Amino acid sequence: MEDLLIGLAAPITRGILLGGLYVVIALGLSLVFGVMKLINVGHGDLVILGSYFAWAIMGWLGIDPFLSLVVGVPLFFGLGFFVQKFIINRTFRISLDAALIACFGISIIVQSLCQIIWTPFNRSLTTAYQLETFALGPVNISLRYLLNFIGGLAVMIALREFLRRTYLGRAISAASQNEPVAERMGINPNRVYSYAFAIAMACAAVAGVLQGLTFYFSPASGPPFLIISFGVIILGGLGSMAGTFIGGMIFGLTQTLGAYLSGGSLMVQMLAPYLLVFVILAVRPQGIFGR
Amino acid sequence: MPETAVLSVDRVTKNFGGIHAIQNITFEVQAGEVLGLMGPNGAGKTTLLNIIAGTYSPSSGRVNFCGRDITGLPAHKLCHLGIARTYQIPQPFTSLSARQNILVAAKYGGKKTAGMEHDKIFDLVNLSEQKDMLTRDLATVSLKRLELARALASNPTLILLDEIAAGSSDRELPRILGIIEEIRKMGKTVVLVEHVMKVMVEAVDRIIVIDKGEKIAEGTPGEVMKDEKVLAAYFG
Amino acid sequence: MKIPRLTTLASVVVLVVLALFPLIGAPLSWLNYLFSFFIYLALATMWNLLAGYTGLICLCPHAFVGLAAYTMAIGTWVGMPFQVGLIAGAAVAAIFALVISFPVFRMKGIYFAIGTLVLPEVLKQWFNYWRPPFGTEYQGGGAGYSVIGLAGFSLGNKYWLALAIAAASIFVVHIILRARLGLGLTAIRDNENTAASSGVNIFRLKLSSFLIAAFIMGIAGAAYFIHNPKIQPSGGFSISWLLLPLMATVIGGEGREEGPIIGAAIVTFLRFLLADYGAWSLFIQGIILIVVVVAMPQGIAGLLRQVGAYRFPQRLFQAAEGKIRRT
Numbered sequence: 001m002e003d004l005l006i007g008l009a010a011p012i013t014r015g016i017l018l019g020g021l022y023v024v025i026a027l028g029l030s031l032v033f034g035v036m037k038l039i040n041v042g043h044g045d046l047v048i049l050g051s052y053f054a055w056a057i058m059g060w061l062g063i064d065p066f067l068s069l070v071v072g073v074p075l076f077f078g079l080g081f082f083v084q085k086f087i088i089n090r091t092f093r094i095s096l097d098a099a100l101i102a103c104f105g106i107s108i109i110v111q112s113l114c115q116i117i118w119t120p121f122n123r124s125l126t127t128a129y130q131l132e133t134f135a136l137g138p139v140n141i142s143l144r145y146l147l148n149f150i151g152g153l154a155v156m157i158a159l160r161e162f163l164r165r166t167y168l169g170r171a172i173s174a175a176s177q178n179e180p181v182a183e184r185m186g187i188n189p190n191r192v193y194s195y196a197f198a199i200a201m202a203c204a205a206v207a208g209v210l211q212g213l214t215f216y217f218s219p220a221s222g223p224p225f226l227i228i229s230f231g232v233i234i235l236g237g238l239g240s241m242a243g244t245f246i247g248g249m250i251f252g253l254t255q256t257l258g259a260y261l262s263g264g265s266l267m268v269q270m271l272a273p274y275l276l277v278f279v280i281l282a283v284r285p286q287g288i289f290g291r
Numbered sequence: 292m293p294e295t296a297v298l299s300v301d302r303v304t305k306n307f308g309g310i311h312a313i314q315n316i317t318f319e320v321q322a323g324e325v326l327g328l329m330g331p332n333g334a335g336k337t338t339l340l341n342i343i344a345g346t347y348s349p350s351s352g353r354v355n356f357c358g359r360d361i362t363g364l365p366a367h368k369l370c371h372l373g374i375a376r377t378y379q380i381p382q383p384f385t386s387l388s389a390r391q392n393i394l395v396a397a398k399y400g401g402k403k404t405a406g407m408e409h410d411k412i413f414d415l416v417n418l419s420e421q422k423d424m425l426t427r428d429l430a431t432v433s434l435k436r437l438e439l440a441r442a443l444a445s446n447p448t449l450i451l452l453d454e455i456a457a458g459s460s461d462r463e464l465p466r467i468l469g470i471i472e473e474i475r476k477m478g479k480t481v482v483l484v485e486h487v488m489k490v491m492v493e494a495v496d497r498i499i500v501i502d503k504g505e506k507i508a509e510g511t512p513g514e515v516m517k518d519e520k521v522l523a524a525y526f527g
Numbered sequence: 528m529k530i531p532r533l534t535t536l537a538s539v540v541v542l543v544v545l546a547l548f549p550l551i552g553a554p555l556s557w558l559n560y561l562f563s564f565f566i567y568l569a570l571a572t573m574w575n576l577l578a579g580y581t582g583l584i585c586l587c588p589h590a591f592v593g594l595a596a597y598t599m600a601i602g603t604w605v606g607m608p609f610q611v612g613l614i615a616g617a618a619v620a621a622i623f624a625l626v627i628s629f630p631v632f633r634m635k636g637i638y639f640a641i642g643t644l645v646l647p648e649v650l651k652q653w654f655n656y657w658r659p660p661f662g663t664e665y666q667g668g669g670a671g672y673s674v675i676g677l678a679g680f681s682l683g684n685k686y687w688l689a690l691a692i693a694a695a696s697i698f699v700v701h702i703i704l705r706a707r708l709g710l711g712l713t714a715i716r717d718n719e720n721t722a723a724s725s726g727v728n729i730f731r732l733k734l735s736s737f738l739i740a741a742f743i744m745g746i747a748g749a750a751y752f753i754h755n756p757k758i759q760p761s762g763g764f765s766i767s768w769l770l771l772p773l774m775a776t777v778i779g780g781e782g783r784e785e786g787p788i789i790g791a792a793i794v795t796f797l798r799f800l801l802a803d804y805g806a807w808s809l810f811i812q813g814i815i816l817i818v819v820v821v822a823m824p825q826g827i828a829g830l831l832r833q834v835g836a837y838r839f840p841q842r843l844f845q846a847a848e849g850k851i852r853r854t
Contacts, residue, residue, distance in 0.1 A: 037637075038637075039637050039640070039641060041640075041641075041644070087817060087821065090821050091820060091821055094820070094821075094824045095824070097584060098820050098821075098824055100584070100637070100640065101773065101777060101816065101820045102816075102817050102820055102821065104770075104773070104816070105813045105814070105816040105817035105820070106813070106817070107813075108766070108770060108809055108810075108812065108813030108816065109810055109813035109814060109817075111766075111809070112806045112807070112808075112809035112810035112813060113810055115806040115809075116805075116806045116807060116810065220761070223644070223648055223766075224648065226644075227641070227644065227645050227648060230641050234638070265656075266656065267652060267653070267655070267656035267657070270652045271649060271652055271653070274645050274648060274649045274652075275649075277641075277645055278630065278642065278645055278646075278649075281630070281634050281638050281641070281642045281645075282630030282631070282633055282634065282642070283630075285634065285638055344724060345723075345724070346720065346723075346724070365723065366720075366723040366724045367722075367723045367724070367725075367726050367727055367728050367729070369724075370723075370724055370725060370726035371726055375724070375725075376724050378720075378721070382718050382720060382721040383717075383718070383721070384713065384714050384717040384718055384721065384722075385717050385718070386713060386716075386717055387710075387713060387714070387717065391710065394710060395710055395711065395714045395722065395725050395727065396725040396726060398707050398710060398711075399707070399711060399714075399722075399725055399726035399727045399728075400725060400726040401726055441721075441725060444725075445725060445726055
């Protein structure tokens with residue numbers, strides 16, 4: 001029995017830490033969904049684009065991927081603002097379905113672009129410290145998993161403070177709760193959407209670095225992240241940041257425990273979170289914290 | 292031996308999360324009756340109607356229709372059994388014409404004995420000229436009449452009318468009263484929610500008054516209008 | 528004797544002419560091109576049935592295609608003739624649709640969309656890792672599963688197969704729209720609550736639509752892999768199978784019968800045009816998708832209707848019909 005618990009300690013710790021990565025990805029998706037009621041089906045692909053960008057900068061300038069975020073975050077922010085303003089905002093005038101189709105178009109464009117520029121082969125962000133581990137009690141913790149967790153916490157706190165303390169942040173919060181009221185307060189919804197999408201893209205850039213350090217990626221790696229992050233936000237309940245955080249942990253655990261309990265099966269590792277998403281959608285779409 | 296009531300609502304309660312919309316309501320409707328549901332705004336009248344129509348299930352309690360327990364049955368099943376309803380805000384099939392709208396109810400409303408001919412239905416509700424127009428080109432007044440036409444098209448035994456007279460002019464009101472009378476003559480049973488007093492007084496056999504989710508009075512229009520609790524509910 | 532409507536007559540004529548192509552020596556490149564067009568048309572018509580008429584934006588056509596194709600391939604390894612494999616594949620796709628309909632139809636709107644998106648991803652991963660315990664010689668390592676037993680099935684035969692599938696798909700939608708089912712589906716699309724209170728069994732009708740679409744998409748996809756008989760998870764479950772009918776419907780126009788035909792024609796043309804450009808092909812298609820959905824959301828069919836382009840041929844048709852009836 002004790003052996004079992006000790007054996008479980010490692011995948012459980014890893015799962016919780018990994019959850020941080022999913023929190024970062026989910027926060028971006030959740031922001032856009034909360035404000036615009038739109039699921040950007042290209043979100044996963046944008047995260048991968050972030051990974052490729054960091055990879056390119058690393059190859060070109062030789063700098064650490066976290067440092068590349070100095071360029072990456074503003075770049076992605078601007079790109080997101082542009083995309084929302086000139087494309088998605090226009091589709092809102094037509095219908096929500098049209099917006100969904102546009103997001104799908106973005107997904108296709110990003111996937112094929114990555115394939116054109118960087119070929120379909122697997123890549124990863126390799127750094128000196130990437131494979132470092134250190135011991136915490138009986139458990140060996142991978143540095144990159146710890147970075148995921150820290151990243152998740154950092155982005156969540158930063159976002160929460162931003163939404164509470166800045167004027168723009170409060171405008172975004174207002175818009176995601178009640179658009180007509182926000183509009184009467186003099187907030188231009190389209191502007192708010194653009195900033196929201198831009199922030200989501202910035203999250204994607206950060207997630208891209210974290211993801212690239214943790215997993216191998218290829219142009220087709222996007223959709224799994226979309227599905228998992230969607231699962232995170234509905235499991236956690238829409239609009240609840242704490243819920244999103246816990247949701248991320250749960251999905252991380254699902255993967256690591258699934259892999260551990262199946263003897264390292266890659267297939268189970270990939271399929272376990274999908275199964276969870278499907279079950280949530282079918283049984284309790286309002287999640288744990290939702291009403 | 293007493294006839295089975297067409298509709299029997301037995302201690303029905305409905306809660307939405309923390310909100311107690313309907314509390315322990317019980318009443319019966321006999322065949323051929325026109326029953327009115329009255330009450331201040333937010334009293335729970337439409338919720339009650341929705342429960343009878345199958346849109347919601349009650350949190351507790353039972354609903355019986357012609358002796359059969361219909362609690363929790365889905366809306367389409369209830370339509371097949373003989374319950375039809377109108378919506379307070381018209382909900383037509385926007386890409387279809389008026390005629391096609393009622394055709395849906397006629398074709399899917401269940402295998403009952405043949406109902407009214409569609410043209411006669413349109414005559415009854417005074418929509419004959421708009422029969423073949425698309426619903427998106429119809430005025431709200433016409434759409435409300437279309438609601439009624441669609442409800443009749445499935446040849447129901449019980450018709451639930453949700454504020455069918457709301458917003459109608461002084462000229463239209465007698466027409467609506469006439470339609471309700473025609474429906475009664477067909478042998479159908481009617482339960483209607485209404486704020487327009489003239490309907491309550493002239494077209495209705497009995498009234499049930501609901502306030503804050505509870506039944507506070509039941510009786511003929513004359514009795515109910517003098518009831519102290521009713522006056523208190525409306526005028527405080 | 529009833530004189531058939533002019534449009535029906537015209538359609539039959541077109542069908543016969545197309546069927547004659549292999550016999551009158553049309554160039555092989557034409558047959559190839561039209562083969563793809565017919566497959567794409569079947570997919571587009573079915574997607575339009577789901578999205579345009581039933582209101583179901585289902586993001587899982589590639590689940591049906593891949594599943595049917597793999598079933599057919601594996602079936603041929605155990606000695607099933609590929610013709611039977613086609614039907615078996617389509618049947619498996621339909622059974623899959625039936626099984627998932629119970630959880631999936633409880634999801635609404637965007638939840639439904641993502642729920643259906645998960646399915647092909649799951650299947651793709653499954654076929655990445657799982658191998659059937661037999662037929663190893665056909666499993667092809669990285670090159671993909673082979674469909675065997677195709678010797679003697681000429682391009683002309685494949686052409687006819689595809690033509691039959693496309694014609695069947697259009698015919699099926701045509702019949703549905705004129706039957707009670709079509710009325711019910713439109714009612715569901717316009718207002719589910721009103722449809723339910725008018726006696727429409729929403730689940731059963733959506734399921735009918737879903738099963739029909741799954742079957743025909745399955746058979747069309749499997750037929751495609753008869754012509755390209757190596758199946759890999761990334762090909763069988765490629766997102767292309769979703770992009771294709773989606774583009775055809777967006778470009779051609781949703782919810783109208785001729786929309787998928789126009790759209791499929793354009794998409795086939797585009798694909799052949801971009802065929803040599805590898806990943807650029809998808810890139811350009813993505814851009815076109817966005818441009819069209821922003822600039823021309825009603826699609827070409829919708830556009831034509833708006834500018835009254837149909838009125839002239841319609842009047843022409845009606846006049847001609849009138850003349851024929853009088854003589």
